[in-house]
Amino acid sequence: MKAIVALGMTVFLSAEAIGQERYEIPDEAADTARQLVDTALDSDLAYEIVESLTTEVGPRLAGSEAEARARVWGRELGEALGFDRVVVEDFTMPFWDRGEMTITMTAPYEQALYGTALGGSGTGEFESEIVYFRTVEDLMEAADGSLEGRIAFIDGEIMVASQTGAGYGPANQRRRIGWQHAERAGAEALVVRSVGSDSHRFPHTGMMSSLDGEWADIPVIAVSNPDADHLRRLHNGGETIAMRINSTAGWHGDVTSGNVVLDLVGRENPEEIVLIGGHLDSWDLGTGAVDDGAGVAITVAAAQLIAQLPERPRRTIRVVMFGAEEVGLLGARAYAQQHAAEIADHVLATESDFGARSIWQLVSNVSEAGTPAIDEIGRIIAPLGIIRGGSDVPGGGPDIIPLAMQGVPTVRLNQNGSDYFDLHHTPDDTLDKIDPDELAQNVAAYAALVYLAAELDVDFRESTGDTASQ
């Protein structure tokens, strides 16, 4: 915990506003950072990378053969772009896939619904009336056994869209824990309104939460917002609604996944790591352009621009293409475990995993001593339309969580997420949704930030003696 929180002050005060001295970036480093920005804005590299990944590899379900092809793609990309070290770090994971699924409303009349299994869903075939729940909280109150022989349906609201994605957490409860209550109450299947801010006929998939390590035995299906609206209108009109569901989703034992690690080795402190990245896996419905081909492309392209400089920055810049993020941050956990001995050498970490729109804000969670340097980096990238946000905002992205929990300092370049949850986890997450100019703005911001974080003689870690940079 940092002093400004202990004092109960707003997190939006810059370091100098609370009396710290302004940090001075040496002219040469500042010039180099600005030059990286200019170069990035003129470069198509990130777009070419995400085009290549989505076209040549396609959808990349965690643990699948396609995700394995993505690792080959990632390793070859790293080698082609001249990274100093390219390593694929395997790990083992349980494999789930959605199999085949149909969901049809059979009363008051027959109509195909647009649905998809949620991650962790079980197999099953069933037809019955539904029991309608307005919210997940209503289902939580259903008595044990009260849904036997029935399909439960949780309605809810279209997710509130916002720049920050703040609506996701609240909306996501029905996806995460709905099944636990449906099973407890004896339901044969659960259908939920998708967690998405759009009004298109796409279901949104996504992982459920396990309960004591167990997953759903019953089929759990998300239907599109317009389908859920339709069911609500019929229910409100007093109709009895029935459905027929057939899902072959399920678990298929352990498989190999992996992280692809690309390093630019630091010229002075190679053991110190500035870690950036995205996740290589995607849900299988779309081609994972926005989630998270974009993040992989942005961070690889930013590092590649730095690799073109006359010399390496002082510290190592590491780009990690994490595997198996969607199914529970499995690649991130494996990375933290496999690199446990060098966690303290990670001086800063951040991930791009919130789409492909422009970055509008820089937030951080670094040492008191390091915060003024982040403020200054913020000034370098401000012309990109990026404001400085809080200096005590934890979290550098989903795959950074296991590192952050062990004290690794984080920053985050927040993208505009206003339409992220229109596409998120749907078939519609495809390359055409990416604006090359917005993608280049991201690369520019990452390149400047990462270069400076690796070059400046600043320690972002809390001062703990032996792990601090000298």
Place this chain on the structure above:
Amino acid sequence: MKAIVALGMTVFLSAEAIGQERYEIPDEAADTARQLVDTALDSDLAYEIVESLTTEVGPRLAGSEAEARARVWGRELGEALGFDRVVVEDFTMPFWDRGEMTITMTAPYEQALYGTALGGSGTGEFESEIVYFRTVEDLMEAADGSLEGRIAFIDGEIMVASQTGAGYGPANQRRRIGWQHAERAGAEALVVRSVGSDSHRFPHTGMMSSLDGEWADIPVIAVSNPDADHLRRLHNGGETIAMRINSTAGWHGDVTSGNVVLDLVGRENPEEIVLIGGHLDSWDLGTGAVDDGAGVAITVAAAQLIAQLPERPRRTIRVVMFGAEEVGLLGARAYAQQHAAEIADHVLATESDFGARSIWQLVSNVSEAGTPAIDEIGRIIAPLGIIRGGSDVPGGGPDIIPLAMQGVPTVRLNQNGSDYFDLHHTPDDTLDKIDPDELAQNVAAYAALVYLAAELDVDFRESTGDTASQ
């Protein structure tokens, strides 16, 4: 042919601009029309009608049990709203349905594609490499037998969006006639880029054109624009692409469809008919809200407002909910046949079948004597944001074609179609796409137009002696 065309003048000249006298609408009729506009703008009736149709009946494939339920719904609606005469006029038609379909890219890797059968598609199961054609014209040049053992793919462009829908015709060639050339060349199946202006992962269905009364023997599948983009990129990258297609689409003999005819009987000239309407059938993928639940709702609601007036207009106002429009204007042809003896009594006809956006333009194709009255009606509805367009523009909507071909005068209230072909014939054509305020603007314009057309002592027909109103 009218004089202004014979003179080669622009069709956008109003009647008075070419020297005709301005028509004067009697004050009472003008006041009533303006009052109808005001009432319509405050009314939710049209929205309630389209909500009811899409929710209580759902998708309404031509010839299906669902379309039959829609006729019951239409008859009951007409009776509930106090129309003077409600008749269901049956006709016989051949029934096609899409059955079940899967399309998967199997090389260079396996990926599900988002496709749907085109109307008239045949049954088949096949896996092979594809032969890529950049345009339908390229396929037209394929030699007989040159595609044996292969799946043909026609790429093309995303349909150009425009206010008028002008991009539809050119883009539609691959959907209409592509199969004829694919079969001639021996292809086992044909896949085409959807005809749609969106970049969402929805395929657009729609009818193909028969050839000498014959339909395709092979499966013909439209894939979404993002899928077609994907295939193009792979093709341009030199990849060999293969697909597996399984379709059970096909024809199933003759069934009964029908038109629902709702009349407000004219108080003075009941035999003279002002005909409006929309089509009751829809494609089966969405719920047919925009195409054409909206048209049915707009025209029924407009007539119902007129039915609330103290007395009926002079002429009969007829609302026709046409059956089986999507599969070849079958209801419209049946109507023209069944009403052959009274075609000459149809003094004006128009259909609402271009979505649910605001009307921006009034065009017409009526007698020289009637045109100044249409100009004046245009002035009455101008405050709704509607400009007067051409006075020699044929066509009052698809279902009006068989009447117009026999000389029935037409007008059309052109809606803004800028996003109509984003939704057209996709699963995404659902109620949430309709803006109640825009729908009410439509009702207002129709109510004023139809009331005045039925009330004014003007004949819109070419003067032919005995059929002219006295």
